[in-house]
Amino acid sequence: MSTKHGFYYKEGHEERLFIDSTPVKQVIDRLSSPPTPFILYSLNQFQHNVNTYQHALNDLAPIRARLSYSMKANYNPHLLSILKSSKVMLTTVSGGEMQLALSNGFEPSKIIFNGNGKTDESIQMAIESGVLLNVDSLFDLEVILKYARQLNKIANVLIRVNPILGDSNVHAYNTTASKTSKFGTSIDDLESIYKLIEDNHDKWIRLFGFHCHLGSTISNTQVIVECVEKMIKLFDMKRFHHLRFLNIGGGLNIDYKRYANRTANEPEEHISIPTIEDYVQAIKQPLQSIPNSIEIIVEPGRSLVANTCVIITRVLGQKQTGPIRQLIVDASMTECIRPALYQAYHHIDTVISSPQEERIAYDIVGPVCESGDFLGRERCLPKILQRGDFLAIFDTGAYCSSMSSNYNMRPRPAEYTLDEHEQIKVLKKRETNEDLLRTYCID
Ligand SMILES: Cc1ncc(COP(=O)(O)O)c(C=O)c1O
The missing domain is CATH 2.40.37.10 (Lyase, Ornithine Decarboxylase; Chain A, domain 1)
Incomplete structure (x- = not known):
């Protein structure tokens, strides 16, 4: 480079x-x-951003952490080849993105398929190929189970949890974990999902972990810390013995205004944006109490590619x-x-x-x-x-x-x-x- x-x-x-x-x-x-x-x-900047995340995540050792690129930010296939050679996972939000990830040779177990409304075809594609699915709601789980039975396969899933937390500086359209958000299931409503998973566990479904994503353009690492603290409490290893991932989503902002002082009369307010290293360091402390078999997944889009x-x-x-x-x-x-x-x-x-x-x-x-x-x-x-x-x-x-x-x-x-x-x-x-x-x- x-x-x-x-x-x-x-x-x-x-x-x-x-x-x-x-x-x-x-x-x-x-x-x-x-x-x-x-x-x-x-693309040199892109590779640099990937390296920066991976070095920062390595610093969490002995906690293991993986990077998963949120492909919705930019699905240019030329980015995917860099990600593949850097062993980065992919988070996808549609059948199209999942298919692109699979056809670019990403291992299905390194692809996450997320969405609050998944089509029948995309659910079948995920189960058939062995992609990790995020269960967004009870109805989503019911459809996933229907197709797991029909395909005679086990669906490997994470539950998308809404921890009801957010950065107040984020525009409403970029907020994904408010009380009324359309994404995920709130912690208080998880029991019916747990029950249905338990009834089918190891037969048609395996619960591999939990996922959350607070939103995008987040500049306040404190809400991510609070989020990690809440999410860790969900890991009941006795109840679900396959648990192995905590996916804390993406959302880190970048400093879009860093060039603004080149010119006068630019917008006044300028909140300071944590670097990738600041962000990863911030989650280090709350992660100390995570069971040591659990791996962290961080799935940024913007801060990798913007x-x-x-x-x-x-x-x-x-x-x-x-x-x-x-x-x-x-x-x-x-x-x-x-x-x-x-x-x-x-x-x-x-x-x-x-x-x-x-x-x-x-x-x-x-x-x-x-x-x-x-x-x-x-x-x-x-x-x-x-x-x-x-x-x-x-x-x-x-x-x-x-x-x-x-x-x-x-x-x-x-x-x-x-x-x-x-x-x-x-x-x-x-x-x-x-x-x-x-x-x-x-x-
Ligand atoms: C589930 C999920 N993960 C990760 C991201 C990536 O967010 P960002 O590009 O802000 O890092 C998004 C985008 O909103 C998302 O919906």
């Missing part, structure tokens, strides 16, 4: 954005008038609307829905700029025919920006490509990276209009 990894600015008479050891402008020039927007990946991508977009123009200067770019909510969906912050800046340039505040908006289509509010960017200038939208590796859409008949963008010789490698081709129409039945 090259020593430099990820996206960073190198200062000089011009500030240049780099990917690994290469200026991003050089990548754009080599692509020669590329259609925009496009996505640029630093900082591995930028979206490169072109300026289309600027205009004044009342007091607001609008900067219209060719990226939009169809490639980066997080600002529109939950007012999320993504840093946006130029690919090349001069430190002396006068900057003014803009609202950065996309061309999609929807008032909610914005990418950033009150961002300071050079006054002289004009049509054709390139901007980068940072930290778009998680929940951007995987949440993208074709709204307004917009093709999904190309995805590129640099290989070990710093040559451009196409990870995904840009969709064509024909691709968008392919599944319509037209007479």
Whole structure:
């Protein structure tokens, strides 16, 4: 791996954005008038993030801990090959994700299938192949048992528990363990699930452990500590003798605002975000009381992949609307829905700029025919920006490509990276209009 990894600015008479050891402008020039927007990946940054998690988890020894990547954050198959060679497990949330994991050669026992509403086909696929299933509710368990009997196989399961805990700084849409959450079963309601498992244990089902996930963009490690304390109490080794996993979910935030001090007038509030090491150290203490046969699973998505991508977009123009200067770019909510969906912050800046340039505040908006289509509010960017200038939208590796859409008949963008010789490698081709129409039945 090259020593430099990820996206960073190198200062000089011009500030240049780099990917690994290469200026991003050089990548754009080599692509020669590329259609925009496009996505640029630093797979070196991804490998670095995986290594950071694995080193941090090794520090929990003698407690054993595994990393399981939450594939919903970004299911680009090129990430999966890195994960496989690093022996990372995968957490999947649909039959499609599970099938992708299996077809990429992940061992079924290293795949977790989670979901509050699983289709018959996906449950059958999980049982038949030996994937670990999360039991979300009593009805989910009943369907799992039905198919275990029908397939004459034992289903290996964890129970998704709702510990009713959360970080108050997390947007409601990113919270998954409130009292009224649609995910999991609260601790007080577990007995009926236990009973049904006991009645079928070792015949059609084996309870391997417990799973929980408090939500995403969590910056408060204290709630994770409380969660671990609650979850550990569930391990009744006498009642269920196959118990071996405690999956504490993912959810760690990243510092999306770390570049913001490059420019004035950026949003004021900036909560400090624990590093991966801080997060793992925080759970060390409560884990001391876990039975020593139990392994911990940590299943992050965002903190593994968010900082591995930028979206490169072109300026289309600027205009004044009342007091607001609008900067219209060719990226939009169809490639980066997080600002529109939950007012999320993504840093946006130029690919090349001069430190002396006068900057003014803009609202950065996309061309999609929807008032909610914005990418950033009150961002300071050079006054002289004009049509054709390139901007980068940072930290778009998680929940951007995987949440993208074709709204307004917009093709999904190309995805590129640099290989070990710093040559451009196409990870995904840009969709064509024909691709968008392919599944319509037209007479
Ligand atoms: C069950 C489960 N595990 C893990 C994750 C990953 O969360 P994050 O990307 O915030 O780490 C999610 C995403 O919300 C999830 O639903």
